[in-house]
Amino acid sequence: MTQTVPGPAAVRRPRRLPEEIGVIVALLVMMTVIGVARPRFINPLNLLTILGHTTFLGMLAVGMVFLLAIREIDLSVGWIFNFSAVFTALMMVAGVNPWVCGAAGIAFGALLGLINGLLVVTLRLPAIIVTLGTFSMFQGLSLVVNNSRAVVPPNQESGYFTAISAKLFGVLPVPAAVFLVLAVAMHLILHRTRFGYRVQAVGSNPEAAELAGISNAVVRLQTLVLMGAICGLSGAMYVGFRGAIDPNEGSDFVLMVVAAVIIGGTPLSGGAGTVIGAVIGTLIIQVISSGLIFFGIDATWSTFVTGAVIVLAVSLDQVVKWQRTRRARRGAALSK
Amino acid sequence: MADTPLIAVQGLAKRYGGVVALDNMNLSVTPGTIHAVVGENGAGKSTLMKVLAGAVRPDSGSIVLDGQTVTIDSPNAARRRGIGIVYQELSLFPQRSVLANLFVNREPTRGGFVSVSAMAAQSRDLLDRLGLHVDVHAPVSRLSIGEQQLVELCRVLLEEPRLLILDEPNSALNKRETERLFAVLQLLRARGNTMLYVSHRLEEVFAISDRVTITRNGRDVLTRDRAALTIPEVIEGMIGVQHEVLFPPPLPPRSERPEARIEVSGLGNDVLQDISFTARSGEVVGLAGLEGSGVANLLAVLFGTERARTGRVAFPDGRGLPKHPTDAARRGVCLVPADRRRNGLMLEKSILFNISQVVVGTQRGGLPWFSQKQALARANRQIDSLRIKARSAYSLANELSGGNQQKVVVGKWLEIAPRVFLLDDPTRGVDVGAKREIYGLIRQLSADGGIVLFSSTELPELIGLCDRILVLYQGRLAGELAGQNIDSRTLLHLINTAELPTARGAAEAPEYDVSGASEPDER
Numbered sequence: 001m002t003q004t005v006p007g008p009a010a011v012r013r014p015r016r017l018p019e020e021i022g023v024i025v026a027l028l029v030m031m032t033v034i035g036v037a038r039p040r041f042i043n044p045l046n047l048l049t050i051l052g053h054t055t056f057l058g059m060l061a062v063g064m065v066f067l068l069a070i071r072e073i074d075l076s077v078g079w080i081f082n083f084s085a086v087f088t089a090l091m092m093v094a095g096v097n098p099w100v101c102g103a104a105g106i107a108f109g110a111l112l113g114l115i116n117g118l119l120v121v122t123l124r125l126p127a128i129i130v131t132l133g134t135f136s137m138f139q140g141l142s143l144v145v146n147n148s149r150a151v152v153p154p155n156q157e158s159g160y161f162t163a164i165s166a167k168l169f170g171v172l173p174v175p176a177a178v179f180l181v182l183a184v185a186m187h188l189i190l191h192r193t194r195f196g197y198r199v200q201a202v203g204s205n206p207e208a209a210e211l212a213g214i215s216n217a218v219v220r221l222q223t224l225v226l227m228g229a230i231c232g233l234s235g236a237m238y239v240g241f242r243g244a245i246d247p248n249e250g251s252d253f254v255l256m257v258v259a260a261v262i263i264g265g266t267p268l269s270g271g272a273g274t275v276i277g278a279v280i281g282t283l284i285i286q287v288i289s290s291g292l293i294f295f296g297i298d299a300t301w302s303t304f305v306t307g308a309v310i311v312l313a314v315s316l317d318q319v320v321k322w323q324r325t326r327r328a329r330r331g332a333a334l335s336k
Numbered sequence: 337m338a339d340t341p342l343i344a345v346q347g348l349a350k351r352y353g354g355v356v357a358l359d360n361m362n363l364s365v366t367p368g369t370i371h372a373v374v375g376e377n378g379a380g381k382s383t384l385m386k387v388l389a390g391a392v393r394p395d396s397g398s399i400v401l402d403g404q405t406v407t408i409d410s411p412n413a414a415r416r417r418g419i420g421i422v423y424q425e426l427s428l429f430p431q432r433s434v435l436a437n438l439f440v441n442r443e444p445t446r447g448g449f450v451s452v453s454a455m456a457a458q459s460r461d462l463l464d465r466l467g468l469h470v471d472v473h474a475p476v477s478r479l480s481i482g483e484q485q486l487v488e489l490c491r492v493l494l495e496e497p498r499l500l501i502l503d504e505p506n507s508a509l510n511k512r513e514t515e516r517l518f519a520v521l522q523l524l525r526a527r528g529n530t531m532l533y534v535s536h537r538l539e540e541v542f543a544i545s546d547r548v549t550i551t552r553n554g555r556d557v558l559t560r561d562r563a564a565l566t567i568p569e570v571i572e573g574m575i576g577v578q579h580e581v582l583f584p585p586p587l588p589p590r591s592e593r594p595e596a597r598i599e600v601s602g603l604g605n606d607v608l609q610d611i612s613f614t615a616r617s618g619e620v621v622g623l624a625g626l627e628g629s630g631v632a633n634l635l636a637v638l639f640g641t642e643r644a645r646t647g648r649v650a651f652p653d654g655r656g657l658p659k660h661p662t663d664a665a666r667r668g669v670c671l672v673p674a675d676r677r678r679n680g681l682m683l684e685k686s687i688l689f690n691i692s693q694v695v696v697g698t699q700r701g702g703l704p705w706f707s708q709k710q711a712l713a714r715a716n717r718q719i720d721s722l723r724i725k726a727r728s729a730y731s732l733a734n735e736l737s738g739g740n741q742q743k744v745v746v747g748k749w750l751e752i753a754p755r756v757f758l759l760d761d762p763t764r765g766v767d768v769g770a771k772r773e774i775y776g777l778i779r780q781l782s783a784d785g786g787i788v789l790f791s792s793t794e795l796p797e798l799i800g801l802c803d804r805i806l807v808l809y810q811g812r813l814a815g816e817l818a819g820q821n822i823d824s825r826t827l828l829h830l831i832n833t834a835e836l837p838t839a840r841g842a843a844e845a846p847e848y849d850v851s852g853a854s855e856p857d858e859r
Contacts (some may be wrong), residue, residue, distance in 0.1 A: 125809075180736060181433070188449065192448060192449040193445075193448070193450060193451055194441075194443050194445060194449050194652065196450075197436055197440070197441075197443050197450055200431070200432055200436070201429050201432065201436070201440050201441070203431075204429035204430060204431045204432050205427065205428065205429045205430065207427065208426075208427035208428060208429060209429050209440070209441075210411070211389075211391055211411050212411065212422070212427070212440045212441045213410070213412035213415060213441050214441050216442070267431075268429075270431075271430065271431035271432065272431045272432075282852045296506070
């Protein structure tokens with residue numbers, strides 16, 4: 001949406017920076033501050049490790065942008081991630097080709113998303129309510145099938161594991177590369193495809209969307225399935241990357257995911273979203289927690305600091321909005 | 337008319353619960369004409385249009401398009417058949433860009449991706465013709481309401497419908513924008529397009545339409561060529577019975593209460609500039625002005641929802657402006673908001689709940705318990721005294737007609753016996769009968785020692801009811817009309833130009849006014 005079009009229709013077009021500039025600057029400032037105090041932090045290898053760590057959570061954040069854009073929140077993402085990973089790992093234990101297992105994990109995530117979606121659409125309930133329930137359902141089922149123990153797939157020398165734990169060009173972890181590709185793809189989908197336009201239309205004004213012939217139900221369903229599939233992808237890759245899935249991995253994802261999306265600048269009011277912002281938001285959260293370690297502060301503080309950053313980010317956003325409306329009002333008053 | 341009609345509607349009926357919206361509605365539209373549908377609020381105009389647009393399904397009746405009976409069961413089906421509609425309420429996507437709005441759900445793509453440049457190219461021509469020079473990449477929420485309405489119109493026109501339905505398309509347009517809209521409509525007619533034009537502003541209907549259908553109580557009363565109709569005939573058809581006396585005369589003030597007054601001097605903020613006036617009990621003071629002239633802001637400042645930056649105000653209790661609505665309510669200042677569904681009522685709650693709101697929500701002292709018994713007593717008291725038509729005090733506000741809803745809003749305030757009444761367009765969307773009752777009520781409040789500030793978008797109402805009218809123009813007090821000086825031509829001129837008409841200007845009455853001065857003068 002940054003294309004400039006010459007001609008009379010564009011007369012009042014002011015030059016605008018991309019919306020994400022704020023969070024990008026915030027991230028760079030943070031990294032500079034930490035880097036000046038602890039130069040080791042800026043080491044590219046360390047930064048790439050940070051990127052690698054954020055991958056699995058970051059993928060979910062990228063999907064969550066779409067949900068916030070339709071004024072919904074999926075609380076069950078952490079357990080879809082976990083359950084899909086467990087499913088993938090158990091299939092591997094059963095002796096199925098790991099690549100097939102990976103693909104099946106993605107499909108399984110999509111299936112869980114479909115369950116969420118069907119409940120949301122048929123009951124006409126907000127996703128936050130439905131997924132509050134499926135959060136525990138998926139958790140419970142996952143714990144039942146893995147007997148509350150870590151699932152460790154056998155023969156980890158197979159191509160699946162080596163491919164996923166490899167590093168592209170010797171530096172970039174494969175999951176991080178997949179994450180970045182996914183982010184770019186989702187950015188394009190949101191801003192450059194008709195599906196993305198429909199998603200934002202439904203979030204912006206559901207009644208008007210319905211009158212324009214866009215089925216809210218279909219868009220909700222599609223978005224929740226997409227979210228599930230992304231959780232499945234993240235889970236399947238996690239198994240390949242770590243070689244195991246712990247019974248509680250993913251349990252704390254959802255709040256961080258939503259936090260990352262909101263820090264990135266996606267409004268809760270729907271109708272808009274920024275995938276790039278969500279990626280930066282994820283990185284900010286990760287930089288905080290690893291930055292604290294570099295400063296020798298106890299890692300338990302990172303949760304508090306993350307929370308503080310969320311509050312700070314939304315307050316800044318709000319202050320900027322107030323100033324903008326005040327300026328607009330002034331302008332309107334002066335122009336008389 | 338030998339032509340087969342483009343679209344014909346026969347015996348259409350639609351009920352919502354117990355409310356009959358359409359009852360044997362018939363309509364036949366000749367190709368290449370502008371066909372106006374007029375009627376009071378609640379006559380069924382909008383429902384009829386929604387049926388044609390596929391947004392509402394009728395209970396019975398048939399729609400014949402090009403001689404073939406069709407069912408239009410979704411907005412998409414209507415669109416496929418070449419029916420486009422501009423809704424009365426904006427149905428835009430506020431956060432989305434102008435282009436995204438214009439091409440919603442039919443975005444042009446190039447190589448699988450939505451092409452912003454194609455959207456810009458395809459819409460530039462029409463935007464120009466509509467005089468809409470805005471940043472097409474900016475969210476529509478940044479545009480003025482008038483511009484938004486043009487975006488909405490542009491969106492439908494881009495679909496090049498064979499039948500274009502306009503449901504009060506210019507309620508938010510100023511005079512220049514309305515003229516431009518009409519020019520576009522005339523151009524479309526010249527090209528052979530067919531339009532259905534719904535409005536309650538009769539002057540406009542007469543200016544633009546070829547044929548007129550009058551509706552009342554969900555039925556079509558009369559269809560005739562415009563040339564064979566006069567405005568008084570149309571009004572008679574819309575109302576049914578002869579115009580009764582709508583406006584009650586001033587009542588003699590009750591002597592036991594001393595005169596109270598609000599004195600405003602030099603009031604100003606972002607919108608308002610140097611507003612000074614005095615309003616006394618026993619009179620009804622009208623506030624008139626175009627959209628954005630500051631009338632709504634003035635009322636908001638007096639109620640404490642907006643701040644004043646300069647000026648002094650003395651309320652009857654000797655203190656200044658209320659700091660916030662709670663303060664206002666505690667000091668006997670009440671506001672009946674223009675948008676009662678959004679700002680006046682809890683729609684999903686009962687009359688009982690709504691009536692007790694102000695008492696329970698703002699008054700100090702008393703027990704912390706909510707007494708169902710007292711609440712019921714309050715509700716029944718107001719239902720009786722205001723003659724609210726409802727099955728019981730437990731009926732939901734949503735189930736009431738517009739007029740009865742407004743009575744609930746007034747009733748909840750009467751429970752705290754306010755001294756100052758700020759009435760922001762209290763008869764909007766209210767039927768004639770209820771209007772008359774509300775006028776009577778306003779007179780009563782005033783005679784009982786209340787200070788009444790009454791704003792309205794309908795001139796006959798201001799002229800008929802008010803003792804004095806203050807006219808605001810671009811945030812300033814443009815003038816005041818009182819007694820003999822109040823007539824529609826002077827008022828209209830003052831509202832639109834901030835100047836009193838000169839003798840020469842008197843000859844040329846404005847062609848389209850902004851405020852729906854459709855009914856004849858009561859004076």
